[in-house]
Amino acid sequence: MAAAVSDRIATLSAGGGLVFGCDYNPEQWDRSVWPEDVRLMQQAGVGLVAINIFGWSSINPSRGVWDFSALDEIIGLLHAAGIRINLGTGTASPAPWLTAAHPEILPVGEDGTVFHPGGRQAYCPSSPIFRDYAAEVVTRVVERYGDHPAVSLWHVSNELGCHNALCYCTTSAAAFRGWLRERYDDDLDALNRAWGTTFWSQRYSSFDDIDVPAQALSLRNPGQILDFHRFSSDEQLALYRAEAAILRERSDVPVTTNFMVTAHIRNLDYWTWAGDMDVIANDHYLDRRLDDPRGELSFAADLTRGLAGGAPWLLMETSTGAVNWQPYNLAKAPGELRRNIAAHVARGADGICFFQWRASTQGAEKYHTALVPHAGEDSDQWREVVELGGLLDRLGEVAGTRVEADAAVLFSWESWWAIENEGRPSEGVTYLGQLHAAHAALSDAGITTDVVRPGADLDGYRLIVVPALHLITDDEAAVIARAVENGAVALITFQSGIVDEQDRVRTGGYPGAFRDLLGIRSEEFAPLVPGQTVALTDGSTASVWSERFKTTDAEVVAAFADGPAAGGPALTRRTAGAGEAWFLATQPSRDDYRALIARLAETAGVAPIPGATREIEIVRRSNGTDSYLFVINHGDSDAEISLVGHDLVTDAPATGLVPAGAVRIIKEDV
Numbered sequence: 001m002a003a004a005v006s007d008r009i010a011t012l013s014a015g016g017g018l019v020f021g022c023d024y025n026p027e028q029w030d031r032s033v034w035p036e037d038v039r040l041m042q043q044a045g046v047g048l049v050a051i052n053i054f055g056w057s058s059i060n061p062s063r064g065v066w067d068f069s070a071l072d073e074i075i076g077l078l079h080a081a082g083i084r085i086n087l088g089t090g091t092a093s094p095a096p097w098l099t100a101a102h103p104e105i106l107p108v109g110e111d112g113t114v115f116h117p118g119g120r121q122a123y124c125p126s127s128p129i130f131r132d133y134a135a136e137v138v139t140r141v142v143e144r145y146g147d148h149p150a151v152s153l154w155h156v157s158n159e160l161g162c163h164n165a166l167c168y169c170t171t172s173a174a175a176f177r178g179w180l181r182e183r184y185d186d187d188l189d190a191l192n193r194a195w196g197t198t199f200w201s202q203r204y205s206s207f208d209d210i211d212v213p214a215q216a217l218s219l220r221n222p223g224q225i226l227d228f229h230r231f232s233s234d235e236q237l238a239l240y241r242a243e244a245a246i247l248r249e250r251s252d253v254p255v256t257t258n259f260m261v262t263a264h265i266r267n268l269d270y271w272t273w274a275g276d277m278d279v280i281a282n283d284h285y286l287d288r289r290l291d292d293p294r295g296e297l298s299f300a301a302d303l304t305r306g307l308a309g310g311a312p313w314l315l316m317e318t319s320t321g322a323v324n325w326q327p328y329n330l331a332k333a334p335g336e337l338r339r340n341i342a343a344h345v346a347r348g349a350d351g352i353c354f355f356q357w358r359a360s361t362q363g364a365e366k367y368h369t370a371l372v373p374h375a376g377e378d379s380d381q382w383r384e385v386v387e388l389g390g391l392l393d394r395l396g397e398v399a400g401t402r403v404e405a406d407a408a409v410l411f412s413w414e415s416w417w418a419i420e421n422e423g424r425p426s427e428g429v430t431y432l433g434q435l436h437a438a439h440a441a442l443s444d445a446g447i448t449t450d451v452v453r454p455g456a457d458l459d460g461y462r463l464i465v466v467p468a469l470h471l472i473t474d475d476e477a478a479v480i481a482r483a484v485e486n487g488a489v490a491l492i493t494f495q496s497g498i499v500d501e502q503d504r505v506r507t508g509g510y511p512g513a514f515r516d517l518l519g520i521r522s523e524e525f526a527p528l529v530p531g532q533t534v535a536l537t538d539g540s541t542a543s544v545w546s547e548r549f550k551t552t553d554a555e556v557v558a559a560f561a562d563g564p565a566a567g568g569p570a571l572t573r574r575t576a577g578a579g580e581a582w583f584l585a586t587q588p589s590r591d592d593y594r595a596l597i598a599r600l601a602e603t604a605g606v607a608p609i610p611g612a613t614r615e616i617e618i619v620r621r622s623n624g625t626d627s628y629l630f631v632i633n634h635g636d637s638d639a640e641i642s643l644v645g646h647d648l649v650t651d652a653p654a655t656g657l658v659p660a661g662a663v664r665i666i667k668e669d670v
């Protein structure tokens with residue numbers, strides 16, 4: 001199980017401590033480069049190297065032909081240098097001979113477009129043909145290397161579902177029908193009820209008539225779309241499970257795959273995947289398309305820790321500088337790489353790996369930065385990498401410590417799918433937008449936060465934030481109500497608790513699942529248009545949303561002073577048992593949201609970390625004996641913070657000065 005092995009991420013590389021690793025694609029280089037690569041890896045302190053990720057066409061160049069000579073050699077070189085291997089199963093992208101022989105495995109988009117090979121991941125996830133050939137590749141690889149002493153982690157495929165999560169081909173449609181029969185226990189009436197198919201004459205009289213929700217003339221059936229998302233996530237998980245089973249039968253080495261907990265990928269419900277991973281591993285790149293890329297990084301890192309059940313996790317991929325897949329691929333600012341890495345470690349990463357080792361000179365990713373840049377060893381980037389290796393080495397003692405949080409944010413992929421389903425009240429309400437706003441408010445207020453799944457045990461959290469949790473089951477809602485009864489303070493925001501697990505609106509007044517807990521009854525949504533702001537009677541400003549509701553058993557803390565819900569409540573509080581349930585019907589400005597969180601934290605008895613602000617990110621990791629304070633100054637001015645202990649960055653006693661852009665990691669005197 002994840003937690004047990006995650007505690008031992010340090011064992012994945014020979015040095016112990018924090019893992020420093022990378023993806024390595026030696027097949028892109030002449031053999032003469034390999035010894036040089038290994039020498040430089042040793043110089044930088046790289047201890048874990050992922051290989052054979054895209055190895056299929058190298059090890060199995062044509063049908064029935066296998067050639068492991070290059071892989072043998074590279075594994076031998078790495079092993080001799082004491083570098084451990086994160087061995088890819090090699091199935092991330094089918095070799096061209098396979099798609100040429102079986103074009104029926106190619107994935108199909110919602111408009112019927114067949115996606116041709118030439119990129120990567122060009123296969124239908126449900127294709128039995130693909131699955132059979134992939135199983136053979138995995139079997140060959142594990143039989144050859146399963147006992148190799150350098151292999152310390154299995155890397156199944158690569159970012160499963162990154163491109164092909166949703167496939168609309170006939171094979172997928174048949175698999176979808178099979179999945180639906182299972183979900184609804186072969187009961188077609190149950191499916192018809194769940195999807196509300198009496199609407200627009202969509203009632204099915206046979207499972208055989210059901211198709212995937214491909215492009216249609218009008219809005220499609222939201223229940224069908226929601227189930228298609230569930231099915232698609234399960235199909236990708238099935239790919240993982242099939243490979244993991246082959247590996248586990250023949251090898252004791254831990255198995256994982258790299259998650260994509262990030263802003264632009266939403267098709268995999270990792271809550272349902274996490275239990276299958278021996279180590280939780282995530283890929284994360286700064287997304288410059290967002291307003292607050294580093295805020296997103298912090299949220300993603302906290303969510304990854306949530307997937308690991310609070311245990312340490314592995315950052316499987318990130319970049320030293322620019323990526324090549326955004327419209328504007330910005331270089332990192334001076335010190336930004338270190339700040340990013342410190343934020344990941346602060347939030348529970350026990351290993352930092354990069355994509356990739358040496359910058360490619362060919363192929364679609366030749367302008368993606370790497371540990372060894374095109375400029376080579378004599379470059380500022382390489383010197384920064386060596387320096388980073390040194391820092392990770394000094395931070396070794398942090399490994400295994402945990403982040404402790406008194407606050408929790410609830411997050412759900414199912415809610416993400418549901419709230420952004422077709423025919424919604426406002427396109428301005430994005431699920432991540434609401435999550436990021438809440439998380440930023442907590443972070444700005446100095447409150448360290450776990451990100452947990454609805455239904456998770458909330459004992460031990462005194463402050464619980466539930467942003468836009470649109471879809472929720474009765475049982476999950478009951479857990480929140482119980483936590484409040486037991487003394488927690490919960491902030492539930494607009495659009496939470498609106499639909500049940502089938503995306504059916506809960507009637508009798510919004511938000512159906514939380515109406516009683518909150519003591520409110522809402523009759524009408526009144527979303528705001530882009531750029532529109534409203535004033536609240538407590539002096540705060542808000543945007544995105546408002547709604548017309550009344551209190552039934554709650555106190556109005558602030559009302560809308562203007563806008564479509566003027567005069568009505570905007571923020572309410574209800575005392576319930578030993579706790580309080582608050583409802584927020586809009587999105588306050590960042591500062592106002594922070595102030596609200598600070599107030600709730602005080603009520604809940606959750607102490608902020610002193611010195612934390614919007615610009616100064618501070619998180620503590622500890623293990624009961626030792627305690628490490630991560631202080632990251634993202635701002636333009638120097639900060640003075642009270643710090644007592646030894647600074648592992650400067651390897652000197654801590655001073656209170658945290659210069660602009662600097663990172664301080666203090667082993668605290670306790």
Ligand code: GAL
Binds near residue numbers: 158159285317355
């Ligand atoms: C990931 C992927 C890597 C590489 C990287 C570039 O999505 O796993 O293979 O493509 O992005 O940022």
